[in-house]
Amino acid sequence: TAVAASMAVGVSAEGDLITIGYAQVGHESDWRTANTKNYEDVFSEENGYELSLIDCDNDNAKQLEAVRNFITQGMDYIVIAPIQSAGWDTVLQEAQDAGIPVIIADREIEADASMYDAWVGTAPYDEGVTAGNWLAEQLDGAEAKILQIEGSVGASAAIGRTDGFAEVMAEHSEWELLDSQSGDFTQDGGQAVMESFIKTYEGQFNVVVCQNDNEAYGAMDAMDAAGITYGVGGDVILISYDATHDGLQYTLDGKINLDVECNPIQAETVKGVIEQMEAGEDFEATTLITDEAFCAPGIESEFATTMTEEILAGRAY
Numbered sequence: 001t002a003v004a005a006s007m008a009v010g011v012s013a014e015g016d017l018i019t020i021g022y023a024q025v026g027h028e029s030d031w032r033t034a035n036t037k038n039y040e041d042v043f044s045e046e047n048g049y050e051l052s053l054i055d056c057d058n059d060n061a062k063q064l065e066a067v068r069n070f071i072t073q074g075m076d077y078i079v080i081a082p083i084q085s086a087g088w089d090t091v092l093q094e095a096q097d098a099g100i101p102v103i104i105a106d107r108e109i110e111a112d113a114s115m116y117d118a119w120v121g122t123a124p125y126d127e128g129v130t131a132g133n134w135l136a137e138q139l140d141g142a143e144a145k146i147l148q149i150e151g152s153v154g155a156s157a158a159i160g161r162t163d164g165f166a167e168v169m170a171e172h173s174e175w176e177l178l179d180s181q182s183g184d185f186t187q188d189g190g191q192a193v194m195e196s197f198i199k200t201y202e203g204q205f206n207v208v209v210c211q212n213d214n215e216a217y218g219a220m221d222a223m224d225a226a227g228i229t230y231g232v233g234g235d236v237i238l239i240s241y242d243a244t245h246d247g248l249q250y251t252l253d254g255k256i257n258l259d260v261e262c263n264p265i266q267a268e269t270v271k272g273v274i275e276q277m278e279a280g281e282d283f284e285a286t287t288l289i290t291d292e293a294f295c296a297p298g299i300e301s302e303f304a305t306t307m308t309e310e311i312l313a314g315r316a317y
């Protein structure tokens, strides 16, 4: 009969894989690459999942289109790492109307928490405060002329780090933020912004804050080209975020003074929430992925762990 046939078709070769649509920010940074690999490792067929990961190329319109396609395709779950914090209400309503649970991952959105089912991510504001507190501890009252290379405009990771660091800056009248521009979380962006900063502020600044490691690599290239020294023993204190492998190697080498971690290994946590949803159990609506901070050897700090070879060898990404 038709029913039996449809049942037979229902139990296809794929079995009953849970379908996941992941609207991924893009491929702008090493952090993002690590996050993507983590999702592909965790949401594997042998683990019972069929992952459709769409790289939205840091393009907000593409990300909204990817989510709408997931809704049309009838994904079991939709995960979104939002490029922008703003503009999510309409498409989240469409997902809710379609009865598809949505998990916001990595970054935050401005929509009301009732518009999605769970959130798993990190706390960029706290990361910014950590960077500020570490700097205040190291400067111990000395003047700071600061240049900041921000992440992607409108991204909660950039907004949070900017605001958290600004909270600490407000406590230090001996600090001055000379300029703050977006490098879009990319190495090319970091280099271009640093080159423009050097043209305007050469000889005036003693602190550079990059809101991710790839921007820091670009800034390092620009400072090298201009003969500006940075890191331990340099003229400029270099602060970065993400604590990816290469960033921590530079920190261990004393080229980066402080690298504030933001952990991209988040897929296991997201899978745990989905499994609870699948089982109809209570699930955590909000799960914070913990971060720490690492500073260069020779620097003792209350706000950061001094880097060692062992720490680097033990890192997951």
Ligand code: GZL
Binding pocket: 028, 029, 030, 031, 032, 106, 107, 122, 157, 185, 211, 212, 213, 241, 242, 262
């Ligand atoms: C942080 C994440 C940011 C990283 C960047 O949670 O969203 O996006 O800091 C990445 O490296 O591009």
Ligand code: ZN
Binding pocket: 136, 141, 171, 172, 173, 174
């Ligand atoms: Zn002070």
